[in-house]
Amino acid sequence: MARNVTVGGGEIDLVVRWTDGHAAVEVRTVGPEAVTEDPVDRVHHRKLAQVRRLADLLAPGYGPLRVDFVGVAVGRNAVTVRWLPNVV
Numbered sequence: 001m002a003r004n005v006t007v008g009g010g011e012i013d014l015v016v017r018w019t020d021g022h023a024a025v026e027v028r029t030v031g032p033e034a035v036t037e038d039p040v041d042r043v044h045h046r047k048l049a050q051v052r053r054l055a056d057l058l059a060p061g062y063g064p065l066r067v068d069f070v071g072v073a074v075g076r077n078a079v080t081v082r083w084l085p086n087v088v
Contacts, residue, residue, distance in 0.1 A: 008057045010050055014070075015062065022062040023085070024055035029072040039071030040082060052088045 001022070002015040014025035026047060028039040048067060055065040067088045073080040 005054075005058070007054050010054045012051060012054050012058070015058065015065070016068075022065045023068045024051055024058065024065045025068045025070055026051050027070045027072065029074060031074050032076050037073075038082075039073055040069065040084065042071075043069055048088045 001017050003013065005012045005015050005024075012024045013027040014023075016023050016025055026043060028042045030037050030039050030042065048069070052067050055067055058065060066086045069084045069087045071082045071084075
């Protein structure tokens, strides 16, 4: 639906539509040099709390938004994607 949404002095990477509503999505990517590192480990609770606050500011236009996290690990031979719904 939307990407790089700026609201309330911050940015939400993605706003996506689901059958049951909308989600604000934080995306973290690690490259081949850090493939052993899980992108999930790179997102801090402060950042997720900020995304939750920003999602609440968007609620009048979208309705309640859940907050999801997507971790992308780009390896030399493969890409791994983990989508974690409703993290905060």
